Amino acid sequence: MGSPFDVAWIAAHLSDILGKLIEHIELTLLAVGIGFVIAFPVGIYCFRHRKVYPPVTWVTGILYTIPSLAFFVLLIPALGISIVNVEVALVSYTLLILIRNVVAGLEGVSEDTKDAAKGMGLTRGQILWKVEVPLALPVIVAGIRIALVTTIGLVTVSALLGYGGLGFFILDGFGNYFATPVLVGSVLSALLAVVADWGMLALERWLTPWRGGGRLQVST
Amino acid sequence: MITLDKVSKRFPGQDGFAVTDLSLQVDDGELVVLVGPSGCGKTTTMRMINRLIEPTSGRIAVDGRDVMEQDPVQLRRGIGYVIQSVGLMPHRTVGENIATVPRLVGWDERRIRERIQELVEMFALDGGLIGRYPSELSGGQRQRVGVARALAADPPVMLMDEPFAAVDPIVRERLQEQFLDIQARLRKTIVFVTHDIDEAIKLADRIAILNVGGVLEQYARPEELLRAPASDFVRDFVGPEPGLKRLSLMSVADIDVEAGPVVHPDAAADEAVAAMEPFGLDWATVLDPEGRVLGWVDRADVTGRARVGDADVKRFAAYVTSGSSLRSALDAIVSNRTQVAVVVDEQERYRGILSLEAVAKEIIT
Ligand SMILES: Nc1ncnc2c1ncn2[C@@H]1O[C@H](COP(=O)(O)OP(=O)(O)OP(=O)(O)O)[C@@H](O)[C@H]1O
Ligand SMILES: [Mg+2]
Numbered sequence: 001m002g003s004p005f006d007v008a009w010i011a012a013h014l015s016d017i018l019g020k021l022i023e024h025i026e027l028t029l030l031a032v033g034i035g036f037v038i039a040f041p042v043g044i045y046c047f048r049h050r051k052v053y054p055p056v057t058w059v060t061g062i063l064y065t066i067p068s069l070a071f072f073v074l075l076i077p078a079l080g081i082s083i084v085n086v087e088v089a090l091v092s093y094t095l096l097i098l099i100r101n102v103v104a105g106l107e108g109v110s111e112d113t114k115d116a117a118k119g120m121g122l123t124r125g126q127i128l129w130k131v132e133v134p135l136a137l138p139v140i141v142a143g144i145r146i147a148l149v150t151t152i153g154l155v156t157v158s159a160l161l162g163y164g165g166l167g168f169f170i171l172d173g174f175g176n177y178f179a180t181p182v183l184v185g186s187v188l189s190a191l192l193a194v195v196a197d198w199g200m201l202a203l204e205r206w207l208t209p210w211r212g213g214g215r216l217q218v219s220t
Numbered sequence: 221m222i223t224l225d226k227v228s229k230r231f232p233g234q235d236g237f238a239v240t241d242l243s244l245q246v247d248d249g250e251l252v253v254l255v256g257p258s259g260c261g262k263t264t265t266m267r268m269i270n271r272l273i274e275p276t277s278g279r280i281a282v283d284g285r286d287v288m289e290q291d292p293v294q295l296r297r298g299i300g301y302v303i304q305s306v307g308l309m310p311h312r313t314v315g316e317n318i319a320t321v322p323r324l325v326g327w328d329e330r331r332i333r334e335r336i337q338e339l340v341e342m343f344a345l346d347g348g349l350i351g352r353y354p355s356e357l358s359g360g361q362r363q364r365v366g367v368a369r370a371l372a373a374d375p376p377v378m379l380m381d382e383p384f385a386a387v388d389p390i391v392r393e394r395l396q397e398q399f400l401d402i403q404a405r406l407r408k409t410i411v412f413v414t415h416d417i418d419e420a421i422k423l424a425d426r427i428a429i430l431n432v433g434g435v436l437e438q439y440a441r442p443e444e445l446l447r448a449p450a451s452d453f454v455r456d457f458v459g460p461e462p463g464l465k466r467l468s469l470m471s472v473a474d475i476d477v478e479a480g481p482v483v484h485p486d487a488a489a490d491e492a493v494a495a496m497e498p499f500g501l502d503w504a505t506v507l508d509p510e511g512r513v514l515g516w517v518d519r520a521d522v523t524g525r526a527r528v529g530d531a532d533v534k535r536f537a538a539y540v541t542s543g544s545s546l547r548s549a550l551d552a553i554v555s556n557r558t559q560v561a562v563v564v565d566e567q568e569r570y571r572g573i574l575s576l577e578a579v580a581k582e583i584i585t
Binding site (some may be wrong): 017106110112113115118119121122123131134206208210211 | 369
């Protein structure tokens with residue numbers, strides 16, 4: 001094993017590293033994006049039809065508990081080794097978190113606010129889009145945040161199928177008893193997770209100005 | 221006009237009725253207060269008017285049109301509604317909250333902006349509040365915004381469920397005064413719910429007292445309710461001192477003032493005495509040439525002086541005007557050593573006096 005931190009190797013592989021970083025981001029965004037497109041309407045439906053919520057949680061809960069490596073492998077017979085295989089697994093992991101937060105967010109909207117909105121003559125759809133969804137946003141965005149961070153971690157595992165973004169370096173480094181790629185892969189994916197976390201926090205604050213993030217409270 | 225005709229409501233799974241066979245009519249421009257103990261069906265009654273709750277039986281009409289035959293969304297847009305806990309939208313600014321119904325019914329933005337401005341002024345809210353979120357307001361401000369929002373699209377009918385309940389008594393009193401002023405100008409048809417009988421007496425044109433189960437005990441003008449309670453329940457509910465409460469509802473203008481003895485400072489002492497005699501009093505009010513009240517002189521003090529002005533002219537402790545309530549007149553009577561209330565106009569010019577007997581007569585009849 002060479003020096004744990006080989007600057008020359010990094011310099012030589014800069015464009016490679018950048019390419020894998022972008023792949024990592026793409027895989028993550030695709031998974032969370034698709035997950036959200038599924039989870040948002042399903043969450044709204046579950047919120048309005050309480051009976052379907054327990055079975056939905058049950059199914060997504062099972063998906064969530066399958067170990068990631070096992071999941072990738074289990075999908076091979078059906079989907080082969082492909083990006084579809086990887087994305088199906090990644091998306092499945094996001095569903096529980098995203099749906100649960102959509103439902104929790106909508107449930108958290110105060111009855112009084114909805115009642116007043118209804119009493120003023122907003123239709124059911126207007127109440128959903130103008131009152132419930134905006135007020136549920138902080139919780140929904142928090143769900144996206146957790147899903148992003150989780151998925152960034154999981155993508156490294158999918159390197160085993162050849163679609164792993166930064167996970168490629170980790171695998172590669174271990175294969176060659178060479179520490180530098182392992183370090184680069186893990187440090188960058190950890191950094192990516194931190195950046196995603198902060199970014200979503202900032203987005204959440206920007207989307208919910210009414211929660212008075214440090215605004216001066218003056219009363220006259 | 222709002223008409224309730226034998227309206228009953230029984231919630232699914234409940235044994236008793238929340239509202240029982242209730243018939244009421246609220247005339248145009250009238251402010252009717254529903255009052256009664258907690259759980260007696262006040263909110264339920266109100267929410268049946270805008271169809272947030274549907275009656276089990278009976279008929280409710282707004283301006284002659286059965287509410288059950290109207291589209292509930294359209295119906296609600298035409299009725300201002302203030303819910304028991306205000307219910308401002310926390311993610312919308314004060315201005316946006318007020319703009320809710322005008323936007324729904326498609327007003328253009330300029331008209332909405334002007335309306336917000338107008339309402340903010342009407343409710344004596346600071347213009348800077350328009351851009352604030354509800355969490356940045358005081359309780360009293362929130363309640364005013366709630367009422368302003370209900371008024372925004374200028375609905376002829378308003379439903380107000382304990383709109384001033386969540387603030388301290390001093391702020392509540394100010395909000396009530398302000399609201400009465402606004403209502404005097406706007407003349408909306410209002411159903412107002414409270415469990416505070418004093419608030420009801422103060423605001424109402426007519427009061428409907430409900431008992432448990434939404435049973436109507438009495439529907440009458442406040443003054444009548446205090447004078448002739450229809451049942452023991454009503455008597456208990458209106459509480460102690462109904463006579464004094466009635467006096468607070470009547471104003472000095474409602475009764476005749478006595479002329480009373482008056483004298484000018486330059487008059488001779490015996491003129492003063494001569495003025496007192498017909499009234500059987502031993503004091504007289506001293507007026508300047510413009511008829512303004514300078515004070516009063518007592519018979520023993522004025523006797524033997526060259527002119528009235530040489531005597532000790534004492535000030536009255538309190539005056540009342542024709543707009544003052546009889547209750548404050550009574551207070552003036554017990555505060556003045558002369559034991560009358562001196563009635564003056566806005567320029568402090570003398571109008572006459574009120575005696576204890578004259579006021580007491582109003583409590584008894
Ligand atoms: N949605 C509902 N389902 C079942 N019962 C209800 C419902 N709403 C109200 N009730 C019952 O109907 C009765 C009347 O309630 P309502 O809210 O009209 O009372 P209220 O006079 O407004 O009381 P408060 O002064 O406490 O606001 C109560 O016994 C209450 O428990
Ligand atoms: Mg109530």
